[in-house]
Amino acid sequence: MDDRTERAGHDEIREWLSLEREPEALLSRDQQRRVDQHLVACSGCRGERERLIRLEALLAGGVLPVRAGFRADVMRSLPAAGWEARSPRAWRLPVAVLVLLALAAAFAVAMPAARTGDAGPVSGTAGAVADMIATGALAAAGMLWASWRGMGVALDAFLSPGAAFALLILVVSLDVLLLSFLVRRGRKPAPEIAGRRRGP
Amino acid sequence: MAPEPVQPSDEELVEAVLRGQRERFGDLVERYQGRLVNYLYRLLRSVEDAHELTQEVFIKVYQALDRYDPRYRFSTWIFRVAQNAAIDEIRKRRVRLVSFDGREDDEGEAREWEPESPERGPYGALRNAERGGAIQEAIDKLPWEYRELIVLRHFGELSYDDIARLKAMPLGTVKNKLFRGRQMLKEELAEYLQD
Numbered sequence A: 001m002d003d004r005t006e007r008a009g010h011d012e013i014r015e016w017l018s019l020e021r022e023p024e025a026l027l028s029r030d031q032q033r034r035v036d037q038h039l040v041a042c043s044g045c046r047g048e049r050e051r052l053i054r055l056e057a058l059l060a061g062g063v064l065p066v067r068a069g070f071r072a073d074v075m076r077s078l079p080a081a082g083w084e085a086r087s088p089r090a091w092r093l094p095v096a097v098l099v100l101l102a103l104a105a106a107f108a109v110a111m112p113a114a115r116t117g118d119a120g121p122v123s124g125t126a127g128a129v130a131d132m133i134a135t136g137a138l139a140a141a142g143m144l145w146a147s148w149r150g151m152g153v154a155l156d157a158f159l160s161p162g163a164a165f166a167l168l169i170l171v172v173s174l175d176v177l178l179l180s181f182l183v184r185r186g187r188k189p190a191p192e193i194a195g196r197r198r199g200p
Numbered sequence B: 001m002a003p004e005p006v007q008p009s010d011e012e013l014v015e016a017v018l019r020g021q022r023e024r025f026g027d028l029v030e031r032y033q034g035r036l037v038n039y040l041y042r043l044l045r046s047v048e049d050a051h052e053l054t055q056e057v058f059i060k061v062y063q064a065l066d067r068y069d070p071r072y073r074f075s076t077w078i079f080r081v082a083q084n085a086a087i088d089e090i091r092k093r094r095v096r097l098v099s100f101d102g103r104e105d106d107e108g109e110a111r112e113w114e115p116e117s118p119e120r121g122p123y124g125a126l127r128n129a130e131r132g133g134a135i136q137e138a139i140d141k142l143p144w145e146y147r148e149l150i151v152l153r154h155f156g157e158l159s160y161d162d163i164a165r166l167k168a169m170p171l172g173t174v175k176n177k178l179f180r181g182r183q184m185l186k187e188e189l190a191e192y193l194q195d
Helices: A003-017 A029-041 A043-060 A070-077 A082-086 A088-116 A121-158 A161-186 B010-018 B022-044 B047-063 B074-095 B121-141 B144-154 B160-167 B171-188
Strands: none
Touching (some): A003 A029, A003 A043, A003 B171, A029 A043, A043 B121, A043 B144, A043 B171, A070 B022, A070 B047, B010 B022, B010 B074, B022 B047, B022 B074, B022 B144, B047 B074, B074 B160, B121 B144, B144 B160, B144 B171
């Protein structure tokens, strides 16, 4: 074997050496066999392999740790993406409201039919259930009204009309304030990167 | 011994996020944050910039998540976004006429970081700093075509196959360029590779 052929053989083996530890099995069995055979006889290539292993270790030791809390920072800074409005979860509330409305409409249709007695067994049962719910709701409304009246009497006893009006304004203002906070929490601001430096 | 729980694939996590499980995006962040920060750090030489740009990459990816095509690998896609972000950042720096290879002033960002090492004491710390600087210097000396591939492989931990897809190169070219890049690194870092 002349020098050029031998040199080409070393170069090929050295190129393969950089592939032999890759997890993707980039060397064929035949190539790996040739590498192993070559290394038995060639101290130069064995040294090359050692240096390659050390280089990989050196580079692996130069890995920068990610700062603590980075994941949480990213999750906090995520803006509302356009596709979110189309995601199934975003549709849950409107769908639930629609189902409730449909149920209410079904009860409203079923109730008169049940009362007139010309309803079938299914709509008759639905009508009876609707009657029961309506009675319960009426009772609850009555209790609420009575307690509201009771509160009104108590307020009348202790507050002048002016003070009661002021209290009403205060309650409404607090409600508006609370509502605005809720709306603001729901609407995420544009992505603000923590500590982002000045522009170009 | 109980079998290890099977981790969901990147594509399954993306699917879950798109179904409304926003918190699963955090799992993707956890999976890629180290690789992206290191990839960007080696290209930009600034710890702060690497973190900030990684955060921006995640935001961009989140906003475009519905456009992700699961026929392609998520890793290739996210690194393509990171690569574009890095190129934009380097262009901006050139516009600002900031030297790419020098430390900057207090308002600048090119602060280097020293890798941890078992070497302790004042000489150990000095050696660590030297070694960290030498690695970065050797990487910076590589021509861009080799540097990018070396950083993608060793710090972005992308497979040869992923790199070939990302760079739209034949696998053989990737193998060859990585081999040549490593040869150059070995020469530059010869002092640290001896017995």
